[in-house]
Amino acid sequence: MWIYGTDKHARVVADAVLEINPVGLSGFLSEVEGRAERFLDLPIACPSALRRNRAVHVAVVENDLRCRISERLTRAGQPIRRVVHPTASLSRQANVGDGSFLGAGSVIAPSTRIAEGVVIGHGAVVEIDSVIGAYCTIGPRAILEEGVTLEEDVIVGAGAIIRSGCRIGRGARIEAGQIVDRDFVFMRSRLTLKERIVA
Numbered sequence: 158m159w160i161y162g163t164d165k166h167a168r169v170v171a172d173a174v175l176e177i178n179p180v181g182l183s184g185f186l187s188e189v190e191g192r193a194e195r196f197l198d199l200p201i202a203c204p205s206a207l208r209r210n211r212a213v214h215v216a217v218v219e220n221d222l223r224c225r226i227s228e229r230l231t232r233a234g235q236p237i238r239r240v241v242h243p244t245a246s247l248s249r250q251a252n253v254g255d256g257s258f259l260g261a262g263s264v265i266a267p268s269t270r271i272a273e274g275v276v277i278g279h280g281a282v283v284e285i286d287s288v289i290g291a292y293c294t295i296g297p298r299a300i301l302e303e304g305v306t307l308e309e310d311v312i313v314g315a316g317a318i319i320r321s322g323c324r325i326g327r328g329a330r331i332e333a334g335q336i337v338d339r340d341f342v343f344m345r346s347r348l349t350l351k352e353r354i355v356a
Contacts, residue, residue, distance in 0.1 A: 158174060158182060158213070158238060159182075159183050159185065159186050159202070159207065159213045159214075160174070160182065160185050160186065160213070160214050161185070161204065161213055161215045161230070162185065162186070162187070162215065162216040164217075166218045167196070167216040169216075169260065170214055170216040170240055171197055171199075172242075173240050173242040173243070173258070173260070174214070174240055176243050176244075177240075177241075177242075182199060183200075183211075184199040184200040184201060184202055185197075185199060185200070185201045185202070186201070186203070186204045186207065186213065187202075204230065204233075204235075207235065209233070209234035209235065210234060211235055211236075212235070212236050212237075213230055213235045213237055213238065214237070214239070214258070215230070215237065215256055215274070216258070218276070218294070220292040220293065220310045221292070221310070223256075223274050223276075224274055224291070224310075227273070227274055237273070237274075238255065239254065239255055239257045239259075240257075240258050241259045242259060242263070244262050245260065245262065245263045245264070245265070246263070246265065247259060247265045248265055248267040248269065249267075250267035251265045251267060251268070251269040251270070251271070252269070252270045253265070253271045253275075254271055254272045254273035254274070254291070255273050255274075256273045256274040257272075257274060257276070258275070258276045259277050260277055260278045260279040260281065260297070262280040263278070263280060263281045263283075264282045264283070265277070265283050266282075266283060266284045266285040266286075266287070266303075268285050268286045269283050269284075269285065269288070270287075271283070271289040272291040272292075272293075272309070273291050273292070274291055274292040275290075275291070275293050275294070275295070276293075276294045276295065277289075278294075278295060278296045278297035278299065278315065279297045281296065282301065284300075284301060284302050284303040284304075284305070284321075285304075286303055286304045288305075288306045288307070289307045290307050290310070290311065290327070291309045291310075293307050293309065293311045294311075294313070295307075295313045296312075296314045296315035296316070296317065296333065297316070298316045299313045299314065299316060299318070299319075301319045302319060302320050302321040302322075302323075303322075304321050305319050305323050306323075306324045307325045307329075308324070308325065308327035308329075309327050309328075310327055311325050311326075311328070311330075311331070312329075312330045312331065313325075314330075314331055314332045314334065314335065315333045316333055317331045317332065317335045317336070317337070318335075318336045318337070319331070320337060320338040323338065323339060323340055324341075325337070325340075325341045326340075326341060329341050
């Protein structure tokens with residue numbers, strides 16, 4: 158597997174991949190000019206040089222950018238893979254989309270649906286019957302109680318708590334430590350995440 162990115166999040170994802178398989182990481186992808194030739198003692202390559210059908214995980218923090226890069230790589234024939242840290246607790250009854258990342262100690266309860274490209278931080282909890290939209294980020298130790306719905310492109314800060322049954326609208330930003338006990342509707346734009354990227 159290749160990891161797209163060379164920042165802090167890429168290091169976290171690399172740690173998870175190496176915990177799963179110490180020889181399972183081929184290297185990193187970056188388009189940054191003047192980049193180093195190696196990162197964590199592994200090679201850095203340009204995505205355009207990658208042969209087709211090489212598994213990639215996009216380890217980019219920004220939701221919009223993660224979506225844009227994932228779609229571009231998919232069009233180029235690169236399968237986007239999810240990464241689940243071996244200490245994460247993932248129910249067999251949960252569904253996790255391609256390109257998502259589940260950090261160390263995270264808990265994903267039964268009947269939970271997580272779309273593509275979602276990042277779930279260390280120790281975060283997503284309770285039963287919750288639905289997480291595409292390209293959301295859930296910070297470390299955040300708690301989503303049962304039946305929570307996050308629409309696409311939502312960020313939930315570290316340690317935030319979203320109470321049972323709440324619906325968080327597309328593009329919303331929940332601050333670290335915030336407690337949300339009612340629906341939170343917020344639109345950064347009238348366009349959806351994918352429409353904004355195409356525009």
